[in-house]
Amino acid sequence: MEYRNLGASGLKISAIAYGNWLTHGSQVEEEAATACVRQALDEGITTFDTADVYANTAAESVLGRALKGERREGLEIFTKVYWPTGPGKHNDSGLSRKHVRESIDASLRRLGTDYVDLYQAHRFDDSTPLEETMLAFADVVRAGKALYIGVSEWTAEQIRAGAALARDLQVPLVSNQPQYSMLWRVIEDEVVPASLEAGMGQVVWSPIAQGVLTGKYRPGEDYPAGSRATDAKGGADMVSRWLRDDVLERVQRLRPLAEQADLTMAQLAVAWVLQNQAVSAAIIGASRPEQVTDNVKAAGVRLDADLMAAIDDVLDPVVTRDPSLTSSPHRDDLIS
Numbered sequence: 001m002e003y004r005n006l007g008a009s010g011l012k013i014s015a016i017a018y019g020n021w022l023t024h025g026s027q028v029e030e031e032a033a034t035a036c037v038r039q040a041l042d043e044g045i046t047t048f049d050t051a052d053v054y055a056n057t058a059a060e061s062v063l064g065r066a067l068k069g070e071r072r073e074g075l076e077i078f079t080k081v082y083w084p085t086g087p088g089k090h091n092d093s094g095l096s097r098k099h100v101r102e103s104i105d106a107s108l109r110r111l112g113t114d115y116v117d118l119y120q121a122h123r124f125d126d127s128t129p130l131e132e133t134m135l136a137f138a139d140v141v142r143a144g145k146a147l148y149i150g151v152s153e154w155t156a157e158q159i160r161a162g163a164a165l166a167r168d169l170q171v172p173l174v175s176n177q178p179q180y181s182m183l184w185r186v187i188e189d190e191v192v193p194a195s196l197e198a199g200m201g202q203v204v205w206s207p208i209a210q211g212v213l214t215g216k217y218r219p220g221e222d223y224p225a226g227s228r229a230t231d232a233k234g235g236a237d238m239v240s241r242w243l244r245d246d247v248l249e250r251v252q253r254l255r256p257l258a259e260q261a262d263l264t265m266a267q268l269a270v271a272w273v274l275q276n277q278a279v280s281a282a283i284i285g286a287s288r289p290e291q292v293t294d295n296v297k298a299a300g301v302r303l304d305a306d307l308m309a310a311i312d313d314v315l316d317p318v319v320t321r322d323p324s325l326t327s328s329p330h331r332d333d334l335i336s
């Protein structure tokens with residue numbers, strides 16, 4: 001495993017992080033989820049990402065039980081706040097001082113820990129003054145309930161404004177968690193430069209584009225049984241935008257490039273995002289332990305310039321780059 005600093009902070013995290021969105025508490029049974037977490041630990045993954053909204057709080061509880069008994073100092077546990085949880089009443093969402101304060105305490109109980117290493121604003125809250133939100137996060141840090149703070153899917157303008165307040169409050173805003181893959185590059189032109197200015201690293205989600213970059217979906221063919229594209233609990237909706245024949249045909253052209261690099265398609269996809277020096281970690285998910293083992297082999301891989309250029313040549317017609325699509329364009333009620 002490779003370990004990298006989270007942005008400009010002193011916190012080191014595993015370059016491959018394990019995330020449990022769309023899996024723990026929903027798509028897979030707890031026994032299988034725990035097996036994946038144990039495999040992640042065996043492979044050297046120390047960074048685990050979750051959120052209070054995943055499976056309506058169940059994912060945090062599953063992760064907390066799976067990590068029980070592990071040396072806490074050897075783990076980096078990340079969670080998030082913003083989306084509705086529980087009954088979804090008027091103060092059960094957003095980034096108000098009330099919701100942040102109540103949510104961190106509930107997350108800590110579910111995770112079975114006294115603190116999280118990173119507490120993240122899961123989206124930007126237009127209905128709450130940014131000053132109120134950042135002060136609430138500062139209080140969480142000063143209370144020892146989180147060591148660092150981060151954001152997820154914020155625009156460049158929002159990141160700059162948040163970073164300025166964080167400096168004034170003297171709290172460590174160290175990361176952004178955006179979607180990023182060979183196919184989805186909307187952060188490159190604006191979000192990454194703004195984050196670098198602020199000393200924030202990218203902890204990216206969906207580096208395999210919901211499994212599409214594994215090559216298992218082929219144009220004109222039925223979707224594999226048990227794949228995300230057949231999942232009626234939300235997975236099928238999330239992956240649908242990649243299931244066009246033009247995208248799938250281009251992805252198949254990556255196969256000889258992966259073979260040339262002696263990598264699986266999934267490993268190539270994860271290694272690709274890790275080539276970006278602004279990326280501190282790539283989050284992987286899994287429903288089976290062997291998927292963890294496969295993806296972890298991308299850590300420390302260096303893709304040469306010719307291979308990177310060849311990937312661009314293959315995918316360029318189907319790559320999405322528009323910075324205005326920052327913040328989960330497919331839908332904001334399927335929580336990422």
